Structures are given as C-alpha cells and as structure tokens.
Amino acid sequence: MSLESTGTLHKAPRTDVSQNQGKFRIHLNFPGRNLPDHDDHGYGPLATVVESFMDPDTLISMHQHRNEEIISWVPAGVMRHDDGEGNKLVTDPEHMMVMNAGSGFWHEERTLADDPPLRMLQIFVRPHSLDLEPDIQHEPIPEPVDNEWRHLFGPEESEAPLSVRNDVHFYDTHLEEGERIDLPTEPEWDTYFYVFDGAVTAGDTHFDKTESGLLVDGSETTVTAETEALLVAFTIDPDAPITRQGTIGR
Template sequence: MDDAPSATTQPTLYTAPRTEISQNQGKFRIHFNFPGRAVPEHDDHGYGPLATVVESFMDPGTLIRMHQHRNEEIISWVPDGVMRHDDRQGNELVTDADHLLVMNAGSGFWHAEETLADDPPLRMLQIFVRPHSLDLDPGIQHEPIPNRVDNEWRHLFGPEGTDAPLFVRNAVDFYDCRLAAGTTTTLPSRAGWHTYLYVFDGAVDVGEGSLGYTESALVTDDSDIPVTATEDSTLVAFTINPDAPITRQGTIGR
C-alpha cells in the first residue's frame, strides 16, 4: 500500500497594519511598532526580547536634550540622512547609512540626539531590545557596517559572540535588505526562533499575504518563507528566541 502524500503545512504568519500608536512633539515624531500585538491574545506588547521598533522623524535643527536610559539596548538604524549623538562619556558620533549605533544602557546611560539646520530631514528606526539581566555594565558601540549588496540580507547585530558587527545582550539578530521590484528572497530564519519583518519602504508579498509601507508580519515558527518585492523596497527583519530570559525594566522599551 502506497503512503498517502503528506499535507503541506502553511507557516504561522500574523500581519499588522501601520501602527496608530504615536507621539507628536512637533519637530520630533515617533510611531511605536509592538511586534507582540500582531498575535491574537498575546499578553505582551513586545515579543520575547524584542520590545518595540520605533519609527522616528527628526526635522532639520532638532535637539533631543540629554536624557537617561536604563536596562535596555537601543539601536539606531539610519538608512539615509544623519543622526548626531553625544553623551556624558564624551562621545560625539554621527550615525548614517554607513554606521550603526548600539547603546547598551545597562545600569544607566545618558545621551542626546540632534540634527543640524542644514542636515536633511531624518527618518530612522530606533530598536529597543530587552536585556537578559538587570543593571548590566553600560556601554556604547558605533561601528561601520558592511557595504549593502542589493537583494541580499545584511546581518547588522546579534547576540554577543556572533559574527555580526555589533551585539546586544539578548537573543535577537537584526538584518536589512534593499529588494528590487520583482525580486524574491527568503525571510531570515533560525532553528527554533521566530521572525519579525517590517517594511520601511515599498511593498512585498510574503508567504500567502502582502505588506505595504510600514506594515509588518510576525512568523511564529522557523519556516522558510519567500519575500517578493512588488515595488522597490527597504526591509528589516529580526530573528528572535521567544523563550529567551528577559527583563522588563527598560526606560522606554519595557
């Protein structure tokens, strides 16, 4: 007797529209994307160690004065334009398309952000990761990142000890990709981990669904899922260990 063909199992994929959770401070505007809210009856706005992905806008000539973060890892990803940083450790840093900034706030880190009057309008992502333990040593990383290769995922940060250029102190990997219209790639995945995808620009078909500008999807297994750009797109993706130990005492990314 022949074996019956096995049924094709579709990946578990939840999509979310553009967030309605925002703050408008005039020259500084932010939109909070909470990956956990994509999953029905999920009791956490974050998803494991990934607390929130914040879309931030700064007009030219904007200063966000010196302030403190504690017990969170804050990553600034700037695909275009510049974000100027200074802190109480004496660092004066410029984050742009060629650099990534990670503040490992730990027990406390003070910093300020600024755009100058002749800088271009800034739109960036600020990513908040929950560390595995409270009151770790504070520090900052500001490093050049590998050149982008169109239509390929670029690994930008990961847990300590990985081959990513920068690290965070929990089980999250971060990738970006510029995907040309009509091109297909596979969503980053890792055995036993889940993946969160955010469309910074453009539109894509992902699995059985579609995502547009600032929409997102959470894949709650480690399936290989095709992503096809229906227009030129800029994408970011996070692979996440949903069972990693986390803290919930961050200044913003609780």
C-alpha cells in the same frame, strides 16, 4: 512580496501609538501585537521598533536610559549623538549605533539646520539581566548588496558587527522589484519583519510601507518584492530570559 512557508504569518498595520513633539515625532510598533491574544506588547527580547522622524535643526536634550539596548538604524541622512562619556558620534547609512544602557546611560540626539529630514528606526531590545555594565558601540557596517540580507547586530557571541545582550539578530535588505529572497531564520526561533519602504504581498496578504509580519514556527520562507522595497527582519528566541524595566522599551 509573496510568501511560501510552513509556519503561520501574522500581519499588523502601522501602529496608532505615536507622539508628536513638533520637530520630533515617533510611531511605536509592538511586535507582540502581531500575535492574536498575546499578553505582551513585545515579542520575547524584542520590545518595540520605533519609527522616528527628526526635522533639521532639532535637539532632543540630554536624558537617561536604563536596562535596555537601543539600536539606531539610519538608512538615509544623519543622526548626531552626544553623551555623558564625551562621545560625539554621527550615525548614518555607513554606521550603526548600539547603546547598551545597562545601569544607566545619558545621551542627547540632534540634527543640524543643514542636515536633511531624518526618518530612522530606533530598536529597543530587552536585556537578559538588570543593571548590566553600560556601554556604547558605534561601528562601520558592511556595504549593502541589493537583494541580499545584511547582518547588522546579534547576540554577543555572534559574528555581526554590533551586539546586544539577548537572543535577537537584525538584518536589512534592499529588494529590487520582482526579486526573491528567503527570510532569515534560526532553529526554534521566530522571525519578525517590517516594511520600511515599498508595497509588498506575503502569500495572499498585502503589506504596505510601515506594516509588519511575524512568522511563527516557519522555515524556508521565500519573499518576492512586488515593488522596490526596503525591509528589516529580526530572528528572535521567544523563550529567551528577559527583563522588563527599560526606560522606554519595557
């Protein structure tokens, strides 16, 4: 992807911060590390973007989250969720899930033996306040349209199909080779993007699969796919009030 912008673009490679539990593996990407000399691994309300892998027939047993918003984005395959409230939910390319953990939410995740291998993103957002009322959202999402942004979550007052309790919007897009699109922006906010699949360039900078960019003070930013690519992007208010006591996404 090529990039034209009045702002500053900061690139980060795929993190080397990972955990390998055999059939369950994660890489943690920290948007704050894109910015030189930034003293926070997160960037405002966006704490971390976790690339998660689950083999078929994998169980992550019941555990609790507190004081974080956990979003499950599944571009292919299925992730099966059970929780302490009796919900049995399947997150897949047609559905997305947000756990607003608040004061505490228990859940487990699994794949069945005949499910395909799963690669997904689990996104951790810092809420604006501690010990909020716990909730879970599991909703159908709009059909994707190639070369257009799809708005999937936003603050509670937004028009997105799901919401988080802070100032972050989330979008995805599938770009065909050679297509151009503007990065989503909000006035006075910054934009973080992550290349889930494909190899792209931004300006003179090459971005491979799993690399990310943080656009600070930018506007009217056009991106062009050099190969077929799957991209996610976040618009973030870097000055939003945040809490930092999440179970994982601190």
